[in-house]
Amino acid sequence: MIFATGSQPIVPTIKGVKLKEDSREFQAELENIQFVKLYQNAQDVIEKLDDGDISRVAVVGAGYIGVELAEAFKRKGKDVTLIDVAKTCLSGYYADDFSDIMAANLQAHGIKLAFGETVQEITGNEKVEKLITDKASYKVDMVILAVGFKPNTSLSNGSVKLYKNGAFLVDKKQETSVSGVYAIGDCATVYNNASQEVDYIALASNAVRTGIVAAHNACGHSLEGVGVQGSNGISIYGLNLVSTGLTLEKAQSKGFDAEEIEYSDKQKPDFIKKDNYEVTLKITYDKKQEEY
Known part of the structure; x- marks a missing residue:
């Protein structure tokens, strides 16, 4: 058996943010609060952006997804504010001075930056109207919540050992604590060669590689993964940043x-x-x- 259950978006504890009951597509009760996990989510955002009523967009979370979405929305002519509790964008991926260069790049292209702010509430009458942080309030027509993902491991019902963030804890063969049960991709851990320890790095490249390793072992062909370095990169308005290790x-x-x-x-x-x-x-x- 191979778990390939992926991940789901983190729903932050913010007043006014609540998913519709029994929603499997991460739809919020307050219209135009958007998550960006599924194809359907992306289609919904694209269709709404073509609506003339959407002119002001707040992106909460300045990681890779948030930064790329901020650029995309600005290119579509929207008034964009990028918000994050960290003091700069792409925090943790790069040295702060590199991240600051990207922040200046975003600002130079008209994206408003609200770093070091914690979102406390999102309000509106059926539709989003205002986003309130601990430092300011913003009039908005759409809010994108891109604050990260969490492993989708509830299917195991507690029968498999988990990593500290809830991912399936696997060995170098992608095997879980239960013999013959494997886990791959966003729902599983990887071995980080740089830190020399088990880690959680949700990248598509890791999903492909761990899938190959698990498939070999599930079919009786012993194979260990070589580990990862967490290599990644981003290009925004022609500014390229890459990192590994x-x-x-x-x-x-x-x-x-x-x-x-x-x-x-x-x-x-x-x-x-x-x-x-x-x-x-x-x-x-x-x-x-x-x-x-």
Whole structure:
């Protein structure tokens, strides 16, 4: 048996945010509060954005999905406010100064930033009208809630060991605590080579790889996964950011005696003039083991 039950959007504890009873498509009671997990959710948002009544959009959550949606809505001519409790966007994915460069990029393209704010309430008469944080209030026509996902593991009914965030805890063969039962993708853990520990990294690439590993083992062909580095990337208004492994802050929080070095240079040799962009690298390494 292989669990491939994926994940579901986190429904934040915010006054005014409540799912419709028995809704399996994450539909909120107050119209134009939107989640972005399913194909149907995306179609609903696209159709509503074509409605002339939607001009002001607030995106709550400045991770990858939130930042990409903010750009998409702005390109459609909407008045966009990006809100996050963290002090910058893409928090945890990059060093703060890299994240700040992306924040400045968003701001330069007309996206309003409301970082370091906690959403307390969303109000409206049948439809969304106002979003209230601990620092300000915003008139809005639509609110996108992109505050993350949680593993969908309720099907096991407590019979399988879980990770601290509720994901199925698996070994390198994707096998759970129950012999012959495997789990893959967003509902399962992975082994993080950078931190050298079990982790939860919900990426499509990990879902594909863990699926292959589980299928081999379920069919009797012993195969261990090679682990992951959490590699990811994003391109917003032509600004590209990519990362793999751990930031300095994350490495230090996990007990590594870590430092970082920074280096900037052109992407190609100087004699190549076209599309030869300046690139800045940050490399985090463990001083004790001299590993990068």
